[in-house]
Amino acid sequence: MADITCKLLVIGAGPGGYTCAIRAGQLGIDAVIVEADRPGGTCLNIGCIPSKALIHAAEAYETVARAADGNAALGISTAKPSLDFAKTIAWKDDIVRRLNGGVSGLLKRAGVRSVAGRASFHDGKTVAVETTNGVQLIHAETIVIATGSVPIELSSLPFGGRVISSTEALALAEVPNGLVVVGGGYIGLELGTAFAKLGADVTVVEAAPRILPQYDGELSEPVAKRLRTLGVTVLTSARAMGLNADGTALVVETADGGQTTIEADKILVTVGRKPATSGFGLELLDLDMNGPFIRIDDRCRTSMRGVFAIGDVTGEPMLAHRAMAQGEMAAEIIAGHRRAWDHVAIPAICFTDPEIVTVGLSPGEARDKGFEIKTDLFPFKANGRALTLDRDDGFVRTVARADNHALLGIQGVGVGLAELSAAFSLALEMGARLEDIALTIHAHPTLGEGLHEAALKSLGHAIHI
Known part of the structure; x- marks a missing residue:
């Protein structure tokens, strides 16, 4: 095949990669993107999107199942529901398919050329792609590495047979009667909770003293309480040793x-994810590394001129929206714009039940950095909207400097709280103070009033508590 020459080559069509390529195309840059699988990467195909679809289906099923048992509080009853899990998976797959097509269409509209296959570096300017039609050589002035991450495999529990990763969990043909989740972080608990609602007998094994150890205990406790309500067994300070002799159980x-x-x-x-840095000749570039990650500066530039890296391959937080922001920035820098990474905070969401949202510093993190702080929370037990949703577990919490009341962080836990992440993030990016939140009129009745009330409480004049 004839060689391809371009100004920009993006390796990986996940959220960071396709965003970078689309923005580059919008800016008139001749861009090529290479992807071995379907466009959208882990997030769209086997991560964020399909897992949220399964979570929604599980929530709908559990709601009807509770009504079948008689929801006395709401006065609703119904026949016991049945589940056609194959249709559930087909619905999930159709969402993924539609979004795959959407990404492909956006790339095409931006004038980006797509090459399907696995890329391998020859040097810092040349990449060979194994396609179905043979090897395609691509020469580029600039290369962006956006290869993402892969699940971490335990040596005592290699993937295969009964032992699965989140990828296989999202493609199961039926709901397992018994499911053990090794790792009580956000991925394990999101999927474990969903399968528990769908009828599986779920046990969570977590090595740390409590679940969700990356969050403070105040945030994780409502999730732990809900797991108990759902009948999920949680073993903390416990370690998975491997399968028993006949391979039917976990020791x-x-x-x-x-x-x-x-x-x-x-x-x-x-038990986590690791950067996808092997299998595409990265060692030939001799890039500076930061542990297992590719080291970058505040413009996503690696140690080699003309080579950028974005997304999970560059380190924590390994989040799709971080990768997308990096991809957009890298494209604009390549186009000659003056840009640098100066974001105050990146929101993180745990789509458990209830959901957890964190932006900025927690109280403990703020104190560790030497800040004197004012921190208060407003419980949803005092929020009208939460009560009308029949879910009053959770709260919104603000963390602010004691001297000038500038917000350092906002956290919350509650049903549907993910949709408040944008408001939390915007407040920090705009440099809001407690007074700014307190003087902003928040619509009633909404969960967002929790942010207003938490700020009022820190200022000493909460209204509804």
């Missing part, structure tokens, strides 16, 4: 040093 070392065996149809290992 777990418990907190007291003893051992227990948990039978399961599937064992979902969700």
